[in-house]
Amino acid sequence: MTVVSSKSPKSLVDLRSLLKNLPPPAEDSGAAARARQAELTKPPGSLGRLEEIAEFLARWQGRAIPTLDRPLVLVFAGNHGIVAQGVSAYPPSVTQAMVDNFGAGGAAINQICKTFALNLKVVPLDLDSTTEDFTRAPAMNEADTAAYFARGMASVPADADLVIIGEMGIGNTTSAAAIYTALFGAAAAHWAGRGTGVDDAGLTRKIAAIEAACALHFAFLGDPLEVLRRLGGREIAAMAGAIAAARRASIPVLLDGYVACAAAAVLHAENPDAVAHCLAGHQSVEGAHADILARLGKKPLLDLNMRLGEASGAAVATGLVRAALACHSGMATFAEAQVAGKTEN
Template identity: 65%
Template sequence: MSSEHPFDDLNILIKTMPTASAEAVAAVRARDAQLTKPPGALGRLEEIVEHLAAWQGKESPTIERPTVVVFAGNHGVTAQGVSPFPSSVTEQMLKNFSAGGAAVNQICATWGAGLKVFELALQIPTKDFCEAPAMEARECAGTVAFGMEAIAGGADLLAFGEMGIGNTTSAAAIYHALYGGAAADWVGRGTGLDDAGLQRKISAVERAVALHKPELTDPWEVLRRLGGREIAAMAGGILAARMERIPVLLDGYVACAAAAILHAIDPSTLDHCLAGHRSPEGAHGEVLRRFGKKPLLDLGMRLGEGSGAALAMGIVKAAVACHRDMATFSSAGVDNKA
């Protein structure tokens, strides 16, 4: 990253993003027309295959190395009493991931997906953004770059998840800064706040956005002032996936705060993404509406960890299997329509 303007390199990269392959989509549609089913009978499964083909640039898309990447960070805003759990839980949950004991471990194992977990300086929380910017500019840009590097390994479908006590407050502040309205419109109960805790959380978001308001016209400034390291890393991962032509399944409320930063810079940065699920946390459904994305799942999940997007990987794998392995009218000896 350039030392004087650390986000300039990222802005330049966004201007060079690859676009979808119309040729791959045409090939998928041609094969789909020959499969032993009425046109459109598999509904959104057919759209999913077209999406994968467009962004992988393959006439026959593959899901051989689906991977969930989880980033963990701690937040200084927890000093405002915005979570019923202490920040020590972040590190404890990382040990749970490593031991295979978290929900996302079970979901990844079910679909044969890989799981990568990265700790982001847990012993040094971001600053309390009610008092100062959460991160310095170079720190934030460097964390975005770290997230970009973290996708290495040959994945052909990615989902990004997070762990970080206090990060739903950070996500709410990002949404409030980007989309306006009242802070209460974007704030949810997170890990189970009571009414008094919810009011503290709303107040923290209000005060933070008011404090930083003069600088919040640049989405990167929104990220560095109100975000967390895990949110910055997820933004980097989503951007790197685009550059590598890897489709992404967006997870829930916090993961979409990272996506919202990129969307605010250029809405087309999310064209390679599908919404894995809709979370009931905060106003996640409204965020997806602003993205123009319809979730694959709506199961009331609000765990984070990438768990909702990981679960949606099963649907994506089934869509690819149907397209790849179904018989054609010719091969099955079934009469096509006249």
């Protein structure tokens, strides 16, 4: 498998450079897709967001008629030192157990991938250890942050035509909530949710941990990549890398839920254009995900009260993408069907 080629970043300076001067969409392909939609046997705009999806993919794939022949679900897994603060209902060992379950085909994402003919790649990130407890120290050092970002980049095959981004990691909703608190302001209680199902006492500990972390790292929170390093996790850094690599290779991305959007939020804060090639697969019920999507300028394709993670919501949304592309590529035009078009009065 050929992966997206790029010089591997070694530092936050390298990451900043990588996120500048990103390739634009192919507006000519988008215009051609829009023109085709106008000729298909339907009233103009009658397929609603399905038409928007087809045009979006055309712009970012650079094809007037996009494809969905090689879609890839990427699930990154990492463990978090913040779990020591009692913020999760489960221990870090569950992350490895779930990765094993993915490998055995027993998880929800396996069934969804089978249903929608999606390739699945799970990338475990040094699960035998955790990041640092970010209430006491930065979660990662600079070299590790860049290295996990690079691993995410290297996970994106150059021939993919859609990448679906997701994660697995006990404690990562606390990390995501801390990132949102740092990037967007507002109280930690606004961003924190129950994650895997913590009780009231666990939620209180979660909020307290986020507040403590933001106080400890306050002087650095104006720098989005420092926010990623200090409050993030290995899988969040890797998801950010995968999103960036897809952009550089003109591959559109479907974002999963609350934690995946934390990676997108870091990129957006560094350069708002860095996530222009991303669609929000769904709106999670975790935390303030609706608020997060609004800040990223993303309207979710689905809202099914899901909060599982592991790319499950975005993977389900690929059903809509397939329907959009089937209509765009397979419908007859008025001329082909010998159907009279709209008359001008």
